[in-house]
Amino acid sequence: MNAAILSTGDELIIGKTLDTNAYWLINQLTNLNVNVVCQIDVGDVKSEIRWGLESAISHAELVVMTGGLGPTDDDLTRFVLAEMLGVELLLHEPSLRQIENFFAARNRPMNERNRVQAMIPQGAEVLDNPNGTAPGIKVSIGQCAIFCLPGVPREMKGMFDLYVKPWVLERTPQTHFFRKLHCIGIGESDLVHKIDDLVREHRSKVIFGTTANEGIISIGLAGKDKSALDALERAIQLRLGNIIFGCDDQTLPECVGALLRQRRQTLATAESCTGGLLGKILTDPPGASDYYLGGFVCYSNTLKHNLLSVPEELLITHGAVSDPAAQAMARGALMKTNADWALSVTGIAGPTGETAEKPVGLVYIGLAGKNGTQQVREFRFGSPGREVVRFRAAISALDMLRHAMSD
Amino acid sequence: MNAAILSTGDELIIGKTLDTNAYWLINQLTNLNVNVVCQIDVGDVKSEIRWGLESAISHAELVVMTGGLGPTDDDLTRFVLAEMLGVELLLHEPSLRQIENFFAARNRPMNERNRVQAMIPQGAEVLDNPNGTAPGIKVSIGQCAIFCLPGVPREMKGMFDLYVKPWVLERTPQTHFFRKLHCIGIGESDLVHKIDDLVREHRSKVIFGTTANEGIISIGLAGKDKSALDALERAIQLRLGNIIFGCDDQTLPECVGALLRQRRQTLATAESCTGGLLGKILTDPPGASDYYLGGFVCYSNTLKHNLLSVPEELLITHGAVSDPAAQAMARGALMKTNADWALSVTGIAGPTGETAEKPVGLVYIGLAGKNGTQQVREFRFGSPGREVVRFRAAISALDMLRHAMSD
Numbered sequence: 001m002n003a004a005i006l007s008t009g010d011e012l013i014i015g016k017t018l019d020t021n022a023y024w025l026i027n028q029l030t031n032l033n034v035n036v037v038c039q040i041d042v043g044d045v046k047s048e049i050r051w052g053l054e055s056a057i058s059h060a061e062l063v064v065m066t067g068g069l070g071p072t073d074d075d076l077t078r079f080v081l082a083e084m085l086g087v088e089l090l091l092h093e094p095s096l097r098q099i100e101n102f103f104a105a106r107n108r109p110m111n112e113r114n115r116v117q118a119m120i121p122q123g124a125e126v127l128d129n130p131n132g133t134a135p136g137i138k139v140s141i142g143q144c145a146i147f148c149l150p151g152v153p154r155e156m157k158g159m160f161d162l163y164v165k166p167w168v169l170e171r172t173p174q175t176h177f178f179r180k181l182h183c184i185g186i187g188e189s190d191l192v193h194k195i196d197d198l199v200r201e202h203r204s205k206v207i208f209g210t211t212a213n214e215g216i217i218s219i220g221l222a223g224k225d226k227s228a229l230d231a232l233e234r235a236i237q238l239r240l241g242n243i244i245f246g247c248d249d250q251t252l253p254e255c256v257g258a259l260l261r262q263r264r265q266t267l268a269t270a271e272s273c274t275g276g277l278l279g280k281i282l283t284d285p286p287g288a289s290d291y292y293l294g295g296f297v298c299y300s301n302t303l304k305h306n307l308l309s310v311p312e313e314l315l316i317t318h319g320a321v322s323d324p325a326a327q328a329m330a331r332g333a334l335m336k337t338n339a340d341w342a343l344s345v346t347g348i349a350g351p352t353g354e355t356a357e358k359p360v361g362l363v364y365i366g367l368a369g370k371n372g373t374q375q376v377r378e379f380r381f382g383s384p385g386r387e388v389v390r391f392r393a394a395i396s397a398l399d400m401l402r403h404a405m406s407d
Numbered sequence: 408m409n410a411a412i413l414s415t416g417d418e419l420i421i422g423k424t425l426d427t428n429a430y431w432l433i434n435q436l437t438n439l440n441v442n443v444v445c446q447i448d449v450g451d452v453k454s455e456i457r458w459g460l461e462s463a464i465s466h467a468e469l470v471v472m473t474g475g476l477g478p479t480d481d482d483l484t485r486f487v488l489a490e491m492l493g494v495e496l497l498l499h500e501p502s503l504r505q506i507e508n509f510f511a512a513r514n515r516p517m518n519e520r521n522r523v524q525a526m527i528p529q530g531a532e533v534l535d536n537p538n539g540t541a542p543g544i545k546v547s548i549g550q551c552a553i554f555c556l557p558g559v560p561r562e563m564k565g566m567f568d569l570y571v572k573p574w575v576l577e578r579t580p581q582t583h584f585f586r587k588l589h590c591i592g593i594g595e596s597d598l599v600h601k602i603d604d605l606v607r608e609h610r611s612k613v614i615f616g617t618t619a620n621e622g623i624i625s626i627g628l629a630g631k632d633k634s635a636l637d638a639l640e641r642a643i644q645l646r647l648g649n650i651i652f653g654c655d656d657q658t659l660p661e662c663v664g665a666l667l668r669q670r671r672q673t674l675a676t677a678e679s680c681t682g683g684l685l686g687k688i689l690t691d692p693p694g695a696s697d698y699y700l701g702g703f704v705c706y707s708n709t710l711k712h713n714l715l716s717v718p719e720e721l722l723i724t725h726g727a728v729s730d731p732a733a734q735a736m737a738r739g740a741l742m743k744t745n746a747d748w749a750l751s752v753t754g755i756a757g758p759t760g761e762t763a764e765k766p767v768g769l770v771y772i773g774l775a776g777k778n779g780t781q782q783v784r785e786f787r788f789g790s791p792g793r794e795v796v797r798f799r800a801a802i803s804a805l806d807m808l809r810h811a812m813s814d
Contacts, residue, residue, distance in 0.1 A: 010616065036450075037449070037450065037454065037455060038447060038448060038449050038450075039447070040445060040446070040448075041429075042445050045443075048445065048466075052445065097466050105769035143418060149723025171551040209417065264450040269704065271683070273690075275690025275691075275695070275701075276676075276682075276684060276686025276690065277676070277686075277687075278684075279682045279683025280681070280682050280684040280797075282682065282683075283681075283683065283706060284682075284793075284794070286756075286759050286793060289707060290708055292682075292706050292707075293707045293709070293710055294703065295683075295702070295703075295704045296702040296709040297703070297704065298694060298701045299686075300701055302702055304470045306743075307701075307743070307744075336713075336797075337710060350693070351693055352694060353693075374706065386691075386693060387691070390687075396798075406771060
């Protein structure tokens with residue numbers, strides 16, 4: 001089945017909102033074995049919406065449209081639908097009552113404007129919205145089914161699961177298989193080169209692709225022949241070994257957390273340039289308190305000394321961004337928290353702060369372990385921007401611990 | 408001038424990459440007073456790319472296309488262009504030499520496949536790419552100028568600035584004015600209600616919109632009449648007062664940082680449920696070391712006691728998620744770091760960890776000041792998801808400090 005996604009809203013076109021709805025919908029539909037042939041964003045103008053809808057219909061049997069169902073003057077979806085179908089808008093009494101109840105429950109007067117949210121093109125199907133005021137609308141034009149959902153992500157997602165997903169499942173055999181393998185510590189082109197022969201061998205049966213996201217390279221495999229896909233996956237696993245840290249929806253913090261949990265060990269952190277980001281990504285997975293104790297953000301040298309006992313002479317002689325400082329920070333965090341492992345990060349995230357010897361992107365990561373482990377690695381991330389340097393520093397720290405636990 | 412953005416690539420359509428290129432381009436073009444009428448994503452299929460390009464051309468005088476210029480079989484942009492123009496692809500010698508040099512400089516053999524990146528439709532303009540191998544291509548079809556740029560964000564952005572921007576500036580009077588006002592501590596509908604009369608008064612001259620992003624509501628104003636826009640802005644500022652924390656590209660951490668810097672004061676943090684996120688966003692702006700000393704991530708109760716001297720009895724009696732715990736954490740951080748201010752965050756981010764009395768989304772934020780300030784506020788963010796609860800907790804902490812400094 002071919003599908004098109006149509007997102008309406010001036011806020012998309014004037015770039016204030018990143019269209020995460022479309023991203024989510026593409027993922028959902030692809031996982032349901034639907035072929036998303038295009039995604040179109042249009043502003044809140046009748047002629048544009050109509051053009052977008054006509055373009056979408058001409059390419060797909062399913063159109064999922066988001067936005068434009070609200071009560072204000074720039075909510076035009078229902079009007080365009082009625083126009084294209086050549087029908088009137090009719091008041092849908094149950095929807096009106098639901099909207100009235102919504103306001104009554106909040107002790108707020110209902111604005112007359114909200115009445116329009118209960119106006120539905122004649123003959124259309126009303127899709128009840130359990131999380132908000134505006135109901136959705138389903139119509140058919142030619143061979144194409146059009147689901148109009150609200151633009152509010154939470155409402156949209158709930159209604160996708162309620163209406164679009166069952167509709168698709170009824171019509172599409174679920175015969176596509178997917179697998180993602182996530183790698184770290186290798187460049188994209190080197191990785192592709194390393195497994196090129198395996199990919200070619202399975203080319204006729206398995207679609208292969210890679211995406212790179214700031215140091216994490218993900219291999220995507222897709223195909224209808226599960227045994228061919230499994231065979232290629234095993235071959236890649238064997239070839240790449242420990243470069244692969246996880247698969248499908250697993251994240252690096254989850255994988256490192258799982259290793260810690262399995263070994264019943266705990267971790268502490270001592271961060272300078274990442275300012276808390278390492279702790280933040282460690283605690284993204286729920287339940288991180290099983291293994292992550294916490295740690296220190298020592299942005300100033302004074303705190304590196306006062307909280308982590310990094311000697312002042314060391315900071316003066318070598319500087320805060322140095323191998324000995326990273327080592328002392330990790331050791332200090334280990335001692336102060338009594339954790340099994342401690343990671344430290346110190347570097348120059350930029351754009352300011354670089355010196356002749358220490359360029360932006362220079363980062364030292366330290367690892368200390370109760371078992372006597374003492375490692376420091378130097379990274380040179382260059383100048384891809386402050387955010388990227390910090391992110392790469394944080395994931396590189398996790399990866400260093402991962403290797404220490406699994407090598 | 409109307410513009411359309413066309414992004415090609417299976418990785419967009421299969422949802423693995425969020426199309427940040429399109430988002431960036433929309434922002435740039437809008438700021439150049441260009442009207443972006445649509446944004447289309449298509450997969451790596453010739454017929455889809457052609458359809459996308461034809462749709463874009465029919466709506467715009469400028470099309471910016473990204474992706475599909477690489478060396479592999481799924482890079483089809485140049486072939487579609489040649490087909491639509493009815494011309495041949497010719498080898499562009501200077502581009503070939505540049506690609507050869509690129510590989511030579513890296514001591515890597517050039518793959519024969521890379522030759523295709525120097526193939527250009529006859530009569531097209533070659534756009535030199537200073538940051539990568541693939542040159543861009545510019546062609547005209549009818550009244551429409553089409554810029555084809557690489558999909559790699561850094562290369563695409565550099566080439567936009569080099570070629571597209573000057574082309575637009577030559578043709579578009581820069582007569583649009585924009586202003587954004589960022590608010591916190593109020594809901595979107597309450598905010599709109601509060602200034603509805605002002606907005607109506609200026610409706611004929613100033614376009615008004617709001618966007619909400621997890622607790623931060625941004626008001627957008629746009630128009631050609633600068634004095635009308637300024638008048639509405641002043642009226643809104645007067646009406647909303649301290650609810651507005653900044654304008655245009657200012658972020659909350661920057662605004663709080665500016666207040667601290669202005670007062671030559673320092674800040675420390677003590678985080679539990681945010682796990683380092685508060686420190687991370689405080690250090691997003693470069694130069695944060697002027698006012699942010701660092702702090703503690705006390706994910707475990709042991710560390711709350713050992714590092715921040717939160718009394719064990721207090722943790723037993725009231726629990727770690729409580730008003731007294733937040734107060735003790737902030738006081739502890741203040742004392743241990745000697746900062747002027749200390750913020751603490753403790754709460755239940757979910758989805759696990761809730762109890763009968765303490766639901767997911769319950770967060771206590773503490774503020775302690777050298778001047779004697781001692782505040783704790785309770786927040787109930789509900790269950791919008793772990794990430795949202797943590798983000799709202801972090802920005803609410805910053806906002807509490809902002810009020811303490813400016814009230």
